[in-house]
Amino acid sequence: MALLEIDVLSKSFGGLQAVRDISLAVDDGEIVSLIGPNGAGKTTVFNLVTGYLPPSSGRIRFAGRDIVGLKPHTIAGLGLVRTFQITNVFPALSVFDNIVAAHYLKARVPLWKTWFRDRAVAAREATAHAAAEEVMGFLGLGHRRDMTAENLAYGELRLLELAIGLGAGPRMLLLDEPAAGLNTEESARLVTLLREIAGTRGITILIVEHDMNVVMEVSHRVVVMNFGEKIAEGSPEHVRQHEQVIEAYLGRGFEDEAPATPA
């Protein structure tokens, strides 16, 4: 059974139909990419799925449960966690505090226990801190532990976003352009990390990305959008050859790796 099922989802902003009848299913353990030109509606799909925007029509099911109308924090609590396109961290906090704050669901206790602590509270705190250490080590941010997030280099900032996403303990991650602004080396590292997140950690990933190298390398399946509609879906090889996709997005020259050299 699919973990995330999107059924004829639509969203209009006034007269503009940003998302039109999108259907999409992501299976447990899959890495699926959502690609398409700017303004195709990819980020809107993310906002609809994670409750940041209400859909105009359509159904969204996560782990068999209808999630339309739920608040973003409730959806995150179900294990469906997103990152943002524009760098989003807790700027004034240290790297470690960022990641600990992201482990909120692990550390959360009943209100009154904030003032009257018992062993259970200490145990949850310890669990959250240990989990944060683990995530920090996994993403190689250990040497930046006490640095304030706003002082991080760009590449590390993007890793911290990923760490925050992982901190929420997701079953599924929606990553909005995680490779944007990364250099070749950093995006190669991202590819390795994404494979580990899906493979070793068993987290399903839906990713919006413009970096075609990353998309082609990590994706089990690629979904292509243009003007709010799904125009193609299939394996990376299939999509690469797809006439409409080349027309709308990839451009000539991407389907064969060696473009003809002019005379």
Add this chain to the structure above:
Amino acid sequence: MSSQRLPLLALLAAAIALPLVFRGEYFMHLMIMVLFYTVLASSLNIVTGYIGQLSLGHAAFFGIGCYAAAMLTLDAGWSVWTAMIIAGLAAAVAGFVIGYITLRLDGHYFVLITLAFAEVLRLVVINWEEVTRGPLGFPNIPRPSIVLGGEVMVDFSSKTHFYYVALVLVVITLWAKHRFVYSAMGRASVAIRENPRLAQSVGIDPFYYSMVAFVLGAFFAGLSGWFYAHYISYVGPDVYGFGFMVTMLIMIAVGGRGTIVGPVIGAAIITIVVEELRFAREIRLSLFGLLLMLSILFFPRGLVSVPDLLRRRGWWPGAGKTGTA
């Protein structure tokens, strides 16, 4: 983790010993006002410093505490100590209602509505004379007393008695705040302050935690109102005025918002500076404004950040770490 604990404990020991060393009436009054403002500014800091919402209606909760204390002891004849609990709870209930309405609003609207709330309460208090005695207010609010076995043990005829009550309130406030800050709840609140959208994406409900902080802040503002009413022994509509609001905000800004020690430093410095500037007569408030501007210009994160700044230049021992509570 709780890097602020040691200086706080040292400060507490000094505060307990203080009346044994200095006994001047005026000095005691000054110290009492410092403690009172510590509770008040700390209560606002829970909302403004940790959730990051600029509540300009906070003086209303202080005012509710003041009036609850005055009306319960003078009109209803309740004991001063029962009035203390009710004053705090009344402010907390008001905080719940107002927070429930306003915390759904975005930044600017929140600021305006909270400001309007305090102003509306002030007008109600001025005009509803049968209940609130209008502009005249409540004079002769009774002093507390501690009675044990039919005998008056402490009659609060001395300022030192008030001093220790205020100190107990400060300790309760700072303890509650310390627990709040160094908990999952405190971290969730700071996450909301730093980035509400991102906080939601990791499962934090901004509305819930804003409510908790708002009600908590209102409760302690109410407690400080109770203390003010019995110490000054007079309460009038001006407790809802903008004066207290501005004072609290300045104390937080100067001391360092979003820290536990910040409002303590702010309360001490502002209370004392305003007193010491009395010699300057007409230009007193202008001088005060100038000092405020300089402070915010040079220490935007408050005086509490001064050791950090010095450390970075190597003028203070310890590693040059950056970070907030």
